[in-house]
Amino acid sequence: MSFKSSVAIAAGRASYWFLHNFLHGGTALPGKITLALDPEVLQTLSRNYEVVIITGTNGKTLTTALTVKVLRTNYDNVLTNPSGSNMKQGIVTAFLTAQRTKSGRYLAILETDEANVALITRYVKPSAFVLTNIFRDQMDRYGEIYTTYAKILDGIRMAPQATIIANGDAPIFNSKKLPNPTIYYGFNATEDREQMAAPNTDGLLCPNCQSILHYYQLTYSNLGKYYCPNCDFKRPALTHQVTAVNAQTPTTSTFEIDGQPVKLHIGGTYNIYNALAAYSVGRHFDIDTNLIMQALNSEDEKVFGRQEVINIQDKEVTLILVKNPVGLDQVLSMLKTDNDPFSLAVLLNANYADGIDTSWIWDGRFENLPFERIPSVLAGGERYRDIAFRLKVAGVPAQNFEERENLNTVLEAIKKMPTKHVYVLATYTAVLQLRKAMAAQGYIKEGME
Template identity: 50%
Template sequence: MSIRTSIAQSVGKFTKWGLTTFTNGGSSLPGKLAQTLDPNILNHLAENYDVAVITGTNGKTLTTALTVQALAEKYPNILTNPTGSNMQQGIISAFLDAKPLKNGERGIAILEIDEGSLKHVVKALQPKVFLHTNVFRDQMDRYGEIYTIYSLMTDAAKMVPQATVIANGDSPIFNSTSLENPREFYGFDYQEDHEVQVAPNTDAILCPHCDHVLQYHSLSYANLGKYYCPNCDFKRPALTHSVNALHELTLKDSSFQIDGHDFTIPVAGLYNIYNALSAYSLASFFGLSPEQIKAGFSKAKRVFGRQEIFEIEGHQILLNLVKNPVGLNQVLDLVNLDQNPYSLVAILNNDYADGTDVSWIWDGHFEKLQDAPIQEVITSGMKAKEMTRRLEVAGLDKNGIQEVSDYQALVEQIKQSPSKNVHILATYTAILGLRKYLIDHHYLKQ
């Protein structure tokens, strides 16, 4: 290790200690300082790790958490970025925070990485495997169309052609480009083949070989399913791992079968079964048995902003991150499982980390809530008025919608809510701000 690298590593670790000791912490600053002192520090930090990169539009955080829980059943030295700080500086910070490996030891790094950051870190990390969750329209002001996002992912994979790519086989875009990398695919295979009509405004349903509209023998949601082209030989690839059955989907958990083995996870929604299947596929790549994966999944907990449950003076809160139309629609399907009266809170921000363009809320199917047992609607955030207008257009009673200006007012409104159950849908920076307020006022633990 060079003197420069040693100093950079020491400064980063000291900064992490200071932030943890005297503040609420900080996931990016230690990495930023270390990288400033040594631009190549990540090469050194990652050299004794087998790295798995988890990337895609939705599902990175939960997939990462489930994978880590599973791998802990077999491997003692696992590094991850649990705060969701998934850009270059946050990844460096995660390595700085890891316990030192003994001489000759190797660790495993399971890293959630933002699609836009891949090109900055892949050469240094030299991943053993990439896991691609999905590609949907997301932050179009930052990324552009879905094909731009996918190009970022394939360009990164091409930098490390020996790395295996494990991808969602139900997504046509993941089968649209040839790669030198070894490839595996996973998907849903629990339905008998039947013809399914896909909504005409669905993204990425044109055949990449001949431009004909793809057909489907089964469909889970959006453009995910058993697709085929009626005009050429393009179709869903053979699956290495698959969901064979759905047992039960409730508001708080999901039971299903993968490769003939039964699993339960403490989060709801069809989209989270995809995340579990992703994690299962990655854990299998690292040699875990289905029994070990099941044991790991049984210890899983809800992660930041993904169906977090807490209370505010007798009101049970279910908090969900929403950030693009496909994810929003899946969360709305989840909320619709609640047959008890509830209050709905929608917090819409348009900071850089959220995406400055909020037109995506108009592609969300809020109309699904027209017949829901909603007793009260509260809107807040930087774009509260836009959210209020969207809900009015969706058919919710405009006289029952209350706009509040800040988190204090929001919490006070929730305290007075006529419903014991409250569903909060919030964008990324809104969740950060709300959680900080709740922690500072002792409604939520750090």
Template identity: 60%
Template sequence: MSIRDKFAITVGKSAYWFLHTFRNGGSSFPGQLVERIAPNALAALGKDYDTIIITGTNGKTLTTALTVKALRQKYDQVLTNPTGSNMFQGIMTVFMANSRRKGEKGLAVLEVDEANVAHVAEQLHPKMFVLTNIFRDQMDRYGEIYTTYEKILAGVKLCPEATIVANGDAPIFNSKDLPNPKVYYGFNLPDEGDTRADVNTDGVLCPVCDHILHYHFNTYANLGNYFCPNCGFHRPALKYTVNSVATLLPTRSTFDLDGHQASINIGGLYNIYNTLAAYTVAREFGVTGDQVVQALSGDETVFGRQEVINVDGKKVTIILVKNPVGLNQVLTMIHNDPQPYSLAVLLNSNYADGIDTSWIWDGRFEDLDYAAMPAVIAGGHRYKDIALRLKVAGVADDHLQTAENVTDAIPLIQQIPNDRIYVLATYTAMLELRKALADKNYVSQQLVNH
């Protein structure tokens, strides 16, 4: 470690201590300071760690949290970024905030923003890349899905010996010939014949011949057992699989996970994919299947991801939404809830959310029964946009309440007559809501990383 690196890290650790002691945190500023002084300091911070990078459009935070839980069945020291601070500076801060016992190799499981994979990989040289999915998301930052994949590949190509753990049901992850060892996971469901994805789905063109892909079964969006009837391109062989789904409720899912009966206290088909990804990583690192299933069956809350907060006796479930595919999966999940509930949608358009909010028009808000809801709330910086979208979806004017700021939604939530509320929020809206609830002592400022 150079003198410059040592000095920069000392400055960064001091800034971290001050911010967390007197200012309730600061997940990226210490990393920004270090990078300005010593741009390559992350390499020094991470040199004694085996690193796993988890990236993709949806599911990074939950997959990271589940992977850490599973790996801790075998490994004592697992460093991670539990709150989703996944840019380069935030990752730098994570290493400064954690200490490793001397003489032991550490294990780092890091959620990494797609556009930051190359920068992080260049310095940490990870042992494994975990690719969850790629969907249209934040067009102003990423562009189309193929552009996003190229950003990820720029990092993967720096580490040709790293193992790629990829969602085998995503055609894009089978579209490039890479020298890396590969492990694919996916769903192994009964053959439904020759089907196609919905017409409004990205990523369903064959990467070999540009013919529209067909499916033996399609789980959602462009995921499933795909094949090209024109040139023969098809899904690769899967090493780890979900073989059946027995229960799919908003608060619980049970399924056959590679021959083990698994249960997670979180809803959504997409979260079964996240669980399978975590299972795959842990198995590749030597954790037994039984150990993984036991580890993933706990009740720990994940920061802002279907986190349930008690607000004056009301169960407020916060769910991050940021693109059409993820939004539609969430809407499907809550549509299947047999219990009465109300709805709040909080839309911001800061850089971290994506400035372009047109994606809300691709969400199937029309699927919900608004007449059965005691209240519907539209809030956030772009409350007028989401209010209009909800009105078009069928919410009556006299049934819709608006909150010009995220914090203004809290008293409206407190006044809702029923005791279950789903809050769909973009990233910065979720952070604002959690902070406001923490200030009112409804929730801790940060979640403990179990």
């Protein structure tokens, strides 16, 4: 280790100690300090680690959490970035704070922002990349889905020996020929029938001949058993697959992977994909199927802002991050599986971490919500007027609706809602702000871990 690296790492660890113990933070700033002193420090910190990079638009955080649970059934030294701080500085902080035993295989399972894959791979040579999906998201940062994938490919091409573990139901992941060994996972849970995706869906053009793709099975958006009617482009053979989906509620999903039963204690079809990705990584590391299933079946899957349940007086408040049309639609579909009355708050911010363009809220199908079972709806956040107008257009009854900008007053309004269960859909910085307000009132601990 060079003198520059030693000084940088010491400074980063000291700043983390102070921030973590006195300010209940420290997910990104220690990494920034370390990188300022040694921009190449990741090369030193990641030495002796076998690295898995998990990236994509939706599902990175839960896929990472589930993958870590699976790998820890067999390995003692599994490092990760659990707070979801997935840019370069957050990943440096994860390495700075790693606790490891003196022996064993060292693994680093890193949730990585799509635009940061190349920045990380420049210094770290991963053994595997896990690709969840690519949907239109934060147009100001990523552009269209093809430019997002190009950013990821810039990183993958630096590690041609790394195994790609990709969602085979996403046509974009089969659109470029790469030298990497590739494992595909996906859904084979229904009978084949001829169908097409909705006309406003992204990513439906065949990369070979530009024809519109057709489907034999369609899970949501552009994901499914696709094929081109005019050339030989089609979904690749799957190594691992969801073979049945038996029951879904807002809090559980019961399904089968490779014929083995799973009960995931979190709702949403999109989270079944996340569990399938974690299963695929586990099998890649030769973990026994029974151990993987035990990890997936345990009851602590909920992580920061992803169906996190917080008790506020007599309410059960489920906090769910939303950030793009496809993710929002999947959350709205999940809410429809709740047969009991519930209240709803939607909190919209438009800071850099959220994406400054809020037009995506118009592509989310709020109109499909069962408003007859939702006696109270609230629009809040820094852009509360935008989301309030969207909800009014969707058909929220005026007598059931209120608007609050300040998140402290949002919290007070939630306490007065008429149902026991309240769903709060919020963009990233709104999640942070609401959790801070909750922490100030003693409902949760400060910080994100």
